Amino acid sequence: MSDLLERLRTGLPAEALITDPDVTASYAHDMASFCEAGTPAVVVLPRTVEQVQHVLRTATELRVPVVPQGARTGLSGAANASDGCIVLSLVKMDRILEISPVDRIAVVEPGVINAVLSRAVNEHGLYYPPDPSSWETCTIGGNIGTASGGLCCVKYGVTAEYVLGLDVVLADGRLLTTGRRTAKGVAGYDLTRLFVGSEGSLGIVVKAVLALKPQPPQQLVLAAEFPSAAAACDAVCRIMERGHTPSLLELMDRTTVRAVNELASMGLPETTEALLLCAFDTPDPAADLAAVGALCTEAGATEVVPADNPAESELLLQARRMSLTALETVKSATMIDDVCVPRSQLGAMLEGTAAIAERYDLTIGVCSHAGDGNTHPVVCFDHTDPDESRRARESFDAIMALGLELGGTITGEHGVGVLKKEWLARELGETGIELQRGIKAAFDPLGLLNPGKLF
Amino acid sequence: MSDLLERLRTGLPAEALITDPDVTASYAHDMASFCEAGTPAVVVLPRTVEQVQHVLRTATELRVPVVPQGARTGLSGAANASDGCIVLSLVKMDRILEISPVDRIAVVEPGVINAVLSRAVNEHGLYYPPDPSSWETCTIGGNIGTASGGLCCVKYGVTAEYVLGLDVVLADGRLLTTGRRTAKGVAGYDLTRLFVGSEGSLGIVVKAVLALKPQPPQQLVLAAEFPSAAAACDAVCRIMERGHTPSLLELMDRTTVRAVNELASMGLPETTEALLLCAFDTPDPAADLAAVGALCTEAGATEVVPADNPAESELLLQARRMSLTALETVKSATMIDDVCVPRSQLGAMLEGTAAIAERYDLTIGVCSHAGDGNTHPVVCFDHTDPDESRRARESFDAIMALGLELGGTITGEHGVGVLKKEWLARELGETGIELQRGIKAAFDPLGLLNPGKLF
Numbered sequence: 084m085s086d087l088l089e090r091l092r093t094g095l096p097a098e099a100l101i102t103d104p105d106v107t108a109s110y111a112h113d114m115a116s117f118c119e120a121g122t123p124a125v126v127v128l129p130r131t132v133e134q135v136q137h138v139l140r141t142a143t144e145l146r147v148p149v150v151p152q153g154a155r156t157g158l159s160g161a162a163n164a165s166d167g168c169i170v171l172s173l174v175k176m177d178r179i180l181e182i183s184p185v186d187r188i189a190v191v192e193p194g195v196i197n198a199v200l201s202r203a204v205n206e207h208g209l210y211y212p213p214d215p216s217s218w219e220t221c222t223i224g225g226n227i228g229t230a231s232g233g234l235c236c237v238k239y240g241v242t243a244e245y246v247l248g249l250d251v252v253l254a255d256g257r258l259l260t261t262g263r264r265t266a267k268g269v270a271g272y273d274l275t276r277l278f279v280g281s282e283g284s285l286g287i288v289v290k291a292v293l294a295l296k297p298q299p300p301q302q303l304v305l306a307a308e309f310p311s312a313a314a315a316c317d318a319v320c321r322i323m324e325r326g327h328t329p330s331l332l333e334l335m336d337r338t339t340v341r342a343v344n345e346l347a348s349m350g351l352p353e354t355t356e357a358l359l360l361c362a363f364d365t366p367d368p369a370a371d372l373a374a375v376g377a378l379c380t381e382a383g384a385t386e387v388v389p390a391d392n393p394a395e396s397e398l399l400l401q402a403r404r405m406s407l408t409a410l411e412t413v414k415s416a417t418m419i420d421d422v423c424v425p426r427s428q429l430g431a432m433l434e435g436t437a438a439i440a441e442r443y444d445l446t447i448g449v450c451s452h453a454g455d456g457n458t459h460p461v462v463c464f465d466h467t468d469p470d471e472s473r474r475a476r477e478s479f480d481a482i483m484a485l486g487l488e489l490g491g492t493i494t495g496e497h498g499v500g501v502l503k504k505e506w507l508a509r510e511l512g513e514t515g516i517e518l519q520r521g522i523k524a525a526f527d528p529l530g531l532l533n534p535g536k537l538f
Numbered sequence: 539m540s541d542l543l544e545r546l547r548t549g550l551p552a553e554a555l556i557t558d559p560d561v562t563a564s565y566a567h568d569m570a571s572f573c574e575a576g577t578p579a580v581v582v583l584p585r586t587v588e589q590v591q592h593v594l595r596t597a598t599e600l601r602v603p604v605v606p607q608g609a610r611t612g613l614s615g616a617a618n619a620s621d622g623c624i625v626l627s628l629v630k631m632d633r634i635l636e637i638s639p640v641d642r643i644a645v646v647e648p649g650v651i652n653a654v655l656s657r658a659v660n661e662h663g664l665y666y667p668p669d670p671s672s673w674e675t676c677t678i679g680g681n682i683g684t685a686s687g688g689l690c691c692v693k694y695g696v697t698a699e700y701v702l703g704l705d706v707v708l709a710d711g712r713l714l715t716t717g718r719r720t721a722k723g724v725a726g727y728d729l730t731r732l733f734v735g736s737e738g739s740l741g742i743v744v745k746a747v748l749a750l751k752p753q754p755p756q757q758l759v760l761a762a763e764f765p766s767a768a769a770a771c772d773a774v775c776r777i778m779e780r781g782h783t784p785s786l787l788e789l790m791d792r793t794t795v796r797a798v799n800e801l802a803s804m805g806l807p808e809t810t811e812a813l814l815l816c817a818f819d820t821p822d823p824a825a826d827l828a829a830v831g832a833l834c835t836e837a838g839a840t841e842v843v844p845a846d847n848p849a850e851s852e853l854l855l856q857a858r859r860m861s862l863t864a865l866e867t868v869k870s871a872t873m874i875d876d877v878c879v880p881r882s883q884l885g886a887m888l889e890g891t892a893a894i895a896e897r898y899d900l901t902i903g904v905c906s907h908a909g910d911g912n913t914h915p916v917v918c919f920d921h922t923d924p925d926e927s928r929r930a931r932e933s934f935d936a937i938m939a940l941g942l943e944l945g946g947t948i949t950g951e952h953g954v955g956v957l958k959k960e961w962l963a964r965e966l967g968e969t970g971i972e973l974q975r976g977i978k979a980a981f982d983p984l985g986l987l988n989p990g991k992l993f
Contacts (some may be wrong), residue, residue, distance in 0.1 A: 100727055183881040183882065184778075185778055186880045186882050187881075188880075236722060237721070259970060260970070261970065264880050265879060265912075265946055265947055266909075266910035266911055267878050267907075267910050267947075269735045269950065270947050271735075272732055272735070272736055272978075273698070273731050274970070274973060274974070276728055276730070280726075280728060281727055288840065297782070298781065313662050320640045324640045341801050423718075423722050425641045425643075426641050426642075455720070455721035455722050456720055456721055457721070457722050492718050492725050493716075494724050495721075495723060495724065496722055497724075499724075518729060521979075521980030523727075524976075525979070526976070526978030
């Protein structure tokens, strides 16, 4: 242990090393509940690529595991420490190195906060779409590690689609450059994409070339109340089937609506069974919202309220963005699921989730990126009650089983981490897992990078 | 050899096996010139997944290399036979299995022709964007293997962005399912993306889940003449910098324009140094073209002609689509390059290419997906003249060196195959190549799948 610290000190300034156990303990886990987390030996906060290389070389020499971290806003335990590990926090590498309006790219270090980048590119008339709920605090490096989604995905896709190239420090300290800064490129296997969503298990991202879009017009939001989740899902299918491309299409169930009102007095309609939010950032959003409003009415909406202006729209989005936080206040604890099903199966997913809630006698609030078929059922329970805790865990698993049955995936955007690693094998099958392990071995033969995650 | 045939026959109908050397010879290579190609032992044309598995199991048992093929329209020799190999042609697996307007996906076998799929999804109001020049004949499986681009990429991206999930037969005959049919998903490393562009070296794609877009309005095209390539590139930069999103943005140089006129009497303006084609498929394309036309004029265009109607637009696109074919008639032979540079470097790339043409005393016509910075310099030469042939080869390499120097890639969309494998190492570096080989070994430990390609 003191050997580890001594070696680390030879290539890192004193302020880049934290050894006080009270402080290092605060780096032990991300925002996922009920995931195992060990005690780190040390936390390092490098500011340069060379310092990261030094940390990895040291780790390899001494066979010490390394757990990379961004802002620790993840929801799967992927950033949780393992016992005796080096926690490698990238938050101090937070420079935006370049923004090019002609090439429509940004080059950034991994610790740049999502919202900081978003605002910086806005000033150049550009747009970095990925917008996880934690966008005000989460880092681009963390977004890349977990392949984050957000509200924008129904139109703009996920983080993976915006990562063109990477600089990565490998387990042995070598520096690898992948991908490109060009719009296209097919030179060899796509290593860039392999790192996206790999939860720090293949290498440490120290620089990223990100694709940008032109900034679209400000979006306008419509809210529609439905007498049942099924009717709201029917509306979602109609909207997508008719060829609309909303910039968001979100669903909040009654439990979520009430929780949000409770937390922030938002004045959302509590009589609704499902509230659908739909937005357009097109040249004529009012016309698109009118068309979508008509489809909602056809599907049985009892009320359709288009926002009159961007301020009203922003208020509706705020309500949606605080859904997870609000549901966390319903009981003493939550488990947040992240099942994604084919859009056509969304109704069956919500119906099945309601049946699971009833079967296990639990409150399960659902908010959903409905346009993507991505649901976040939030199991609310009293963690001091052992029986309720057991039922919560079982219902959480039942929700994933249902998702797979409906042709979906156990994780649409939160990742596997510690939380779902037993379920990954179930989704991928034996051959899939064997190949994934083969890739892991090719990149990290000693198994030092974020051990115990994913598999 | 007879052992191989006997074993293959046990799991394949007689008509699925071709052994006549005159016929098998016609399967020896794709459309790349000057790439080595061996003599196949046999050509197989399976119709089912089980038949493909049988072929791969047999190949593994007998240690016979397997070269997968689609329509052999590739331009890098990636589909070229090696001596004694099994050519595995997927063209008979040509069923569209599903089109879902709600989920916006199509599920297809690998032998489906790009244009057939495009037209089939159009009937559902949907759009499959990837449109390589060979789209009327090339197959989806080939498009996936080479990660094909096309004219649409500047707005809609490349094939990779439309592949959600795959069924793949591995080298040992096992069947692997990757990815998803959902809009999002982050369960484990992205194996789907790894197969896209892998040129059949990791496994045989037997089914693909493809993402679709809603069908956009028909595009309207504008043609602008420029007194120099530099001025045309300046216009490209202005168009992209101002936040426009054209559905295509193509450049043809004087040599290309003349060759197209020669071939098809298209009546293109031969006095131009560079012809820019720009299109929009937006709700109001005429307004967008007017704005772009003004930017072209600012950049020095001598003539700006927006098409009045879709028929005129289609004619201009036909001219662009026949560029490579037309340039092939300039001399007895061609070598087609595919360098992609950051858009901001396009002017330098064209200027440098002209300098290379002069230095080597050769005709090099350039057509370019200018909006992507992707150029196709076509070296035209007399292949019966040894000195001119040598100069052609050297200029071809000089073009790639220039592309790398400008921060670009040796291949934007045609792939590496045999043609550029020496250059791949130069682009990726030693560490990159080592990791690529590690992945190859994890998927194909015996090295039987398309040997001698990529590395």
